[in-house]
Amino acid sequence: xxxxxxxxxxxxxxxxxxxxxxxxxxxxxxxxxxxxxxxxxxxxxxxxxxxxxxxxxxxxxxxxxxxxxxxxxxxxxxxxxxxxxxxxxxxxxxxxxxxxxxxxxxxxxxxxxxxxxxxxxxxxxxxxxxxxxxxxxxxxxxxxxxxxxxxxxxxxxxxxxxxxxxxxxxxxxxxxxxxxxxxxxxxxxxxxxxxxxxxxxxxxxxxxxxxxxxxxxxxxxxxxxxxxxxxxxxxxxxxxxxxxxxxxxxxxxxxxxxxxxxxxxxxxxxxxxxxxxxxxxxxxxxxxxxxxxxxxxxxxxxxxxxxxxxxxxxxxxxxxxxxxxxxxxxxxxxxxxxxxxxxxxxxxxxxxxxxxxxxxxxxxxxxxxxx
Ligand SMILES: [Zn+2]
Ligand SMILES: [Zn+2]
Numbered sequence: 001x002x003x004x005x006x007x008x009x010x011x012x013x014x015x016x017x018x019x020x021x022x023x024x025x026x027x028x029x030x031x032x033x034x035x036x037x038x039x040x041x042x043x044x045x046x047x048x049x050x051x052x053x054x055x056x057x058x059x060x061x062x063x064x065x066x067x068x069x070x071x072x073x074x075x076x077x078x079x080x081x082x083x084x085x086x087x088x089x090x091x092x093x094x095x096x097x098x099x100x101x102x103x104x105x106x107x108x109x110x111x112x113x114x115x116x117x118x119x120x121x122x123x124x125x126x127x128x129x130x131x132x133x134x135x136x137x138x139x140x141x142x143x144x145x146x147x148x149x150x151x152x153x154x155x156x157x158x159x160x161x162x163x164x165x166x167x168x169x170x171x172x173x174x175x176x177x178x179x180x181x182x183x184x185x186x187x188x189x190x191x192x193x194x195x196x197x198x199x200x201x202x203x204x205x206x207x208x209x210x211x212x213x214x215x216x217x218x219x220x221x222x223x224x225x226x227x228x229x230x231x232x233x234x235x236x237x238x239x240x241x242x243x244x245x246x247x248x249x250x251x252x253x254x255x256x257x258x259x260x261x262x263x264x265x266x267x268x269x270x271x272x273x274x275x276x277x278x279x280x281x282x283x284x285x286x287x288x289x290x291x292x293x294x295x296x297x298x299x300x301x302x303x304x305x306x307x308x309x310x311x312x313x314x315x316x317x318x319x320x321x322x323x324x325x326x327x328x329x330x331x332x333x334x335x336x337x338x339x340x341x342x343x344x345x346x347x348x349x350x351x352x353x354x355x356x357x358x359x360x361x362x363x364x365x366x367x368x369x370x371x
Contacts, residue, residue, distance in 0.1 A: 005058045005123060005142035006347050007131065011049040014348045015141065020058070020131065021124045022144050027073040030152045032083060035369055036341075037140040038062030038166035039350055039362045041196070045286050046112075046135070047351075054114040057132035058123055061087070061111075063140025064165035065367065067152070076149045076318075082161050082369075086168035086317040087111055088137025088151045101150075102312040110148075111136045122146045140165070141347065143366055153321045159329060161369050163336055166197065166361050167321045169312065171335050174201030174261065176313015176320055177282045178209060182257050189213035189251050192232075193271050194261035195223040197338050197361040198284060200230055202259050204333050207231030213251060217243055220357060230337065238267075247274040254279060263287040265294070272299055272307055280306040284313075339363050 003022045006015040025031045043059045045051045063085035067077050077083055088110030089101035096104050104110065109117040114132025116122065123133035123142070133139045138147045155164055174197065178184050190211050192202045195218040206214045207230070215234045216227035224235035236246045247255060254276030260268045263285020271281045272295065300307065313320070327333035338361040342350040350362035 001144065003123070003142050003144045004344075005139070006060070006344070007056050007058055007128075008047045009056045011055065012047065015351065017345060017347070018125070020142075022142070023122045023124070023146060025069055025071040025074075025146050027071040028149050029071045029146050030067055030074060030077055030083070030149055031069040032063065032065040032085065032145050032147060032152065033068045034063050034065040034140055034143060034145055034366045036064050036162035036165055036363050036365050038168075038170060039347075039354055039364065040166070040170045041354075042169070042286065044351060044355060050288060051286065053112045053135070054132045056128060056130070057114050057135060058139040058142055059135050060139055060141030061085070061136030062165035062169050063138050063145055063147075064161050064168075065145070066161070066369070068144070070149075074149045077152055077154050081154050082157050084153045084155050084164050084168045084321055085136070085138040085140055085145065085147050086151045086153055086172070086321065087312055088148055090117070091150055099316060100314065101316060102314055136169070141364070151317070153317050155321065155325055159325055162341070162363065162365055163339060164325070165363060166335070166339070167324055168317070170197040170361065171201045172315045172317065172320055172324065173284055173310075173313045174198035175205040175324055175333070176315040177259055177284060177310045178202050178205035180314040180320065181308065181310045182259065182280055182282050184209040184211050184257055186210035187212050188256040189215070190257040190259060191215040191217060191247055191255045191271060191274050192259045192261070193217045193267050194285070195220065195227045196261060199259070199261040200227060200338055200360065201335060202261070203227050203230050203232050204335065208327055208332050213255065215247060215250060215255065223357075223360075226337070230334070243270050244274045251276070253277070257281070259284075261285050265291050268293050268307075269295060269299075272305060275303070275305050278304040280308060282308050282310045284310050341365055
């Protein structure tokens with residue numbers, strides 16, 4: 001079938017809306033009419049080739065839409081269901097079977113190869129035989145996408161579908177880090193470094209978990225003000241003070257938990273140094289492979305601290321995304337406050353606003369909920 005897709009042709013170049021052909025779903029796949037899709041930092045990382053993935057490619061990995069057709073082996077969703085698309089995984093490796101699909105041993109093939117894991121393509125274009133697709137097993141910067149049923153999550157129809165795509169990546173990453181990976185208990189303290197979509201989702205989740213000291217750290221005062229509105233009890237502008245000292249002043253002993261969303265080695269070190277004895281720091285930021293974090297061994301060992309890598313908030317999406325929607329409906333997780341909507345043909349403006357920090361979470365409107 002004919003679709004319109006946003007193609008990135010070369011490193012760092014704008015998205016171009018082009019016509020292409022999309023395959024019908026294979027037996028375990030789902031055809032989704034995309035209603036809206038978030039833009040996430042990882043889309044920019046690939047566009048700018050800070051992480052390897054083949055171009056030209058159709059990116060987009062926070063799709064939300066309506067199921068139009070299903071392969072004959074699909075049991076998870078039916079035609080007409082509202083769905084959120086999330087990361088792909090195999091479902092069969094040790095990590096998947098242990099309940100950690102975010103560490104699927106075949107993560108790269110399912111999300112970054114630019115094709116299905118078997119090397120075949122879902123999207124085709126006569127003029128571009130080497131066009132790549134299946135980004136996060138979806139490539140949702142398009143009017144329609146084919147996903148695997150594994151990464152197609154049914155969501156309720158009484159919430160605005162156009163809002164839900166970011167639950168499939170950025171929002172579940174921040175919220176899941178707090179609620180799943182760090183498992184922050186009521187009455188504890190957490191320092192959250194970076195107040196983009198992931199960090200602010202973590203702030204809200206820390207409120208859900210009833211952490212009683214929630215410190216948001218950034219260099220952007222407007223973001224810090226929003227962090228307070230969303231539940232931060234304290235904020236630190238890291239331009240104007242020594243962050244470890246400020247954390248000590250607020251907590252006395254340091255925080256029980258820290259969460260880094262920046263991926264910057266010096267900030268991760270600060271996050272660890274701001275922990276109290278036996279504290280745990282989670283990290284999710286994408287970092288260039290040649291960067292190194294330096295610690296004194298005693299920063300970790302003597303204080304009994306833990307530094308933990310986290311992907312996608314350790315979430316099992318079919319369980320965690322509906323939980324976040326339930327919290328949103330109760331008013332406890334107002335992630336809509338992070339969102340600004342753009343039309344599909346404003347994709348370059350949306351991406352630029354996101355990179356400049358003008359917009360926290362851009363969402364592209366691509367189709368209507370009712371056909
Ligand atoms: Zn993402
Ligand atoms: Zn797996």
